[in-house]
Amino acid sequence: QKEVEQDPGPLSVPEGAIVSLNCTYSNSAFQYFMWYRQYSRKGPELLMYTYSSGNKEDGRFTAQVDKSSKYISLFIRDSQPSDSATYLCAMSAWGQNFVFGPGTRLSVLP
Amino acid sequence: DSGVTQTPKHLITATGQRVTLRCSPRSGDLSVYWYQQSLDQGLQFLIQYYNGEERAKGNILERFSAQQFPDLHSELNLSSLELGDSALYFCASSPLTSTDTQYFGPGTRLTVL
Numbered sequence: 001q002k003e004v005e006q007d008p009g010p011l012s013v014p015e016g017a018i019v020s021l022n023c024t025y026s027n028s029a030f031q032y033f034m035w036y037r038q039y040s041r042k043g044p045e046l047l048m049y050t051y052s053s054g055n056k057e058d059g060r061f062t063a064q065v066d067k068s069s070k071y072i073s074l075f076i077r078d079s080q081p082s083d084s085a086t087y088l089c090a091m092s093a094w095g096q097n098f099v100f101g102p103g104t105r106l107s108v109l110p
Numbered sequence: 111d112s113g114v115t116q117t118p119k120h121l122i123t124a125t126g127q128r129v130t131l132r133c134s135p136r137s138g139d140l141s142v143y144w145y146q147q148s149l150d151q152g153l154q155f156l157i158q159y160y161n162g163e164e165r166a167k168g169n170i171l172e173r174f175s176a177q178q179f180p181d182l183h184s185e186l187n188l189s190s191l192e193l194g195d196s197a198l199y200f201c202a203s204s205p206l207t208s209t210d211t212q213y214f215g216p217g218t219r220l221t222v223l
Contacts, residue, residue, distance in 0.1 A: 032209045043112065043200055043214035044153070088153065092209055097143070097166050102152040 003027055006089060006101035015110050019076040023089035023101045026070065030091040033065050034098065035074045038086045047087075048074065079108045113137065114203050114215035122221045128189040131218045135182055135203030141165070142184040143204070143212060144176055148197040159184055160207075188220070196222045 004025045013019055021035075031052050036044035048063040050056045056063045062075040072091070076083055084107045090098040113136035123129055135142050144156040146169075155168035159178035170176075173191075178184040188195060198217045204210035 034211065036214075041198070041217075041219070043114075043216045045112070046211060046213060049211045090212075094209060095207070096209075097155055097158060097168065098209075098212065099155075100145075100153040 002102075004089065004091060004099050004101040006104050008102055008104060010105040010107055012107045012109060013079055015079060015081060015108055017079050017108070019079050019083070019106060019108075021074040021076070021087045021089075021104050021106070023072050023091075024070055025072075025091055025099075027091075027093065027099075028067075028070065029093035029096075030070075030099075031067075031094065032092045032098070033063070033072050034090040035061075035063055036088040036090065037083075038088060038103065040085075044088055079106075081108050081110050084108050112213040112215065114201060114213055116199075116201050116215035116218050118218060119216065120219045120221075122223065123191060124223055125191055125193060127191050127222075128187065129191065129220065131186040131188070131199050131201075131220075133184045133186070133201030133203075133215060135184070135201075136213055139203035139205050139213075140182065141204045141206065141210065142178055142182070143202040144170075144184070144186050145200045145202065145214075146197045147200060147217075148194075151197075153200070156186070191222045193222050196220055 086103040089101040092098040156170040158166040202212040
């Protein structure tokens with residue numbers, strides 16, 4: 001079992017839809033969580049950074065962490081074609097480097 | 111723009127050759143990380159430097175080495191290149207520790223022919 005898993009997609013949704021992107025993990029020591037957006041052949045761009053469990057909202061993006069289920073989510077409201085990209089989750093334990101998920105490819109269709 | 115710069119953007123070379131990739135972190139960031147991203151592997155952590163010293167090693171081959179200089183820029187050296195080394199190489203930086211937010215550069219695309 002990989003340490004961090006993501007549905008690779010591709011996930012296709014119509015413009016305006018609510019998108020749910022998810023990662024599961026096996027290491028219960030993880031407590032730092034990040035979401036990145038990566039456009040094709042570009043560097044990953046940080047979207048959200050959260051510590052421990054709970055929700056964090058930033059504009060159209062909401063990150064949720066459920067440590068009891070070892071499950072994190074990124075919700076995108078009112079999705080736009082410009083949101084079409086690969087979304088990477090990353091997580092780490094204290095003093096450890098981040099482990100990245102393989103990424104989910106999202107296409108938002110106009 | 112993350113503030114992390116990488117040069118060159120593209121590099122095409124032959125098997126057996128040696129190349130050097132360069133990274134300048136965001137102003138004030140002490141940690142530099144190197145990652146490799148190939149089509150079938152995702153983002154693989156290679157190595158981390160903190161204020162000039164090696165802090166952590168990931169899946170870095172013995173043919174690869176890195177260093178961080180006193181001005182905090184970093185170089186990744188890849189030698190005896192093989193076709194399978196063709197990938198995107200990203201540098202990221204963070205203020206302090208490995209659990210800080212990491213900001214990625216635009217990457218260097220390496221093609222080994």
